[in-house]
Amino acid sequence: MEKYDVLIIGGSTTGCWFADKMAQTGAKVLVIEKQMPDDVSRDYDIFHMGEADMKRFDLDIPEEGNPVREFRFEHSNMISPYGTICKQGADAPVIGLHKHDYIMLMAEKAKSHGAEIIYGAAFTDFIYGHGKIVGAKYKTADGEQEVYAKIVADCSGIPSVARTKLPGTSAVCNFKLTPRDIFYVVLYYIKYTDKNINPRDLDGFFMQYKSWSAPAGKDYDAILGIGGSYSYDYSEEIFNAHYMRNVRYPEYTVEKVEKGMTPYHRSVYSFVDDGFIVMGDAACLTKPTCGEGCTSSLVQAEIAVDVISTLLKEKLPLSKENMWSINKRYMDAQGKDFDFMRPLLMGIVTLNYDEAEYMFENEIIFSDALFSGMDGDDLNLKPADVAKWFAGIAKGVANKKIRASAVGKVIKGLKQALEIAALYEKYPETPHGFDEWKAKAEKKWTEIGSLADTCDPEIMEKLGY
Secondary structure, X not given: OOEEEEEEEOOOHHHHHXXXXXXXXXXXXXXXXXXXXXXXXXXXXXXXXXXXXXXXXXXXXXXOOOOOEEEEEOOOOEEOOOXXXXXXOOOOOEEEEEHHHHHHHHHHHHHHOOOEEEXXXXXXXXXXXXXXXXXXXXXXXXXXXXXXXXXEEEOOOOOOOOHHHOOOOOOOOOOOOOHHHEEEEEXXXXXXXXXXXXXXXXXXXXXXXXEEEEOOOOOOOEEEEEEEOXXXXXXXXXXXXXXXXXXXXXXXXXXXXXXXXXXXXXXXXXXXXXXXXXXXXXXXXXXXXXXXXXXXXXXXXXXXXXXXXXXXXXXXXXXHHHHHHHHHHHHHHHHHHHHHHHHHHHHHOOOOHHHHHHHHHOOOOOOHXXXXXXXXXXXXXXXXXXXXXXXXXXXXXXXXXXXXXXHHHHHHHHHHHHHHHHHHHOOOOOOOOHHHHHHHHHHHHHHHOOHHHHOOHHHHHHHOO
């Protein structure tokens, strides 16, 4: 029976990147991917990655003219609900790529460094030895197979096929994502009727609708995207009933429609257990502002490569205790900021559009202090920023620009965000004390609830939810 250092379940972005980096350290790596090569990551065509992130994580940046690359653009503007106020983000070049083609390039790069990939191989269960994970079973056209490894990495995305098979006693959460925990994303590839429109003038993100306009490549003028909980139907209803009505978008024709999903759930509390790690979408490592997960997942993956490769070189067991620093380092690097944003966003989206427009105009929450860190690893918020928000809210209520009833929800979101930040600052440095910390976190997240709780009740009723 052939044995490996690392077995990776899932051959998309995180799985291929992790395979490549671990293989470069000299580890013996096997990736099993349930899809055949032609079918990998076909949910949508174009995806975007920040050029700075691509450089940071040593992701190849195709040259102009390469068919894998479609475009490069700068800025990601945040726009008020009625489209009247635009807050320009920092200069942050973004590369538009064909997703399937780029991931297959990542797979070939991993193989060039020694990683093996088996396609058409679906994980079925773990193999245990002395109560610990020592490998996995998977099924191919030739029947069920077994493979042994020092660590099994779940990079299977939303299905989280391995993580959800863990016993309830595991340090890693084994919950399954439900429609409440997923963003259903609809992408409209469009052409504007008025040929004098510069599509790039309309690029931006509308937080109140979870909608955006972005480049789409040479065959289209733009991608109009919308995300929502529960279903694609809900997302499309929000797009038509709110976004298109309030923004009054220029006339266009829809040339193509794509649909895909991204997790929208707080991250798991621990990524590691004995012989196991969960990564990427399977660990819910997506940006709370937009649901993007490709490069945000690599923050954790980079830490995992450092810790796991060191343990392998020193011939130390890949145990929960030895890998625990992956948890702590990730929470300090990015996790606390991401999960700080979730309750804050829940408070923000309860505002009506007039209130949000007023707050945009007066730098209340919708401020440079917030937007400057929303797509990065550090929000850079200071107590003075939050104090300014509170003062602005009080003034807005006094001037009858903000409903008193909305204030409580916004303040609640701010309060819970600060509580989450304080709790995650105290994330345990070792497994000792984790159960106590987890109980506090579970209680807090139960109080916070989900962004799905803020869905439009009329649309929910119309769709029968």
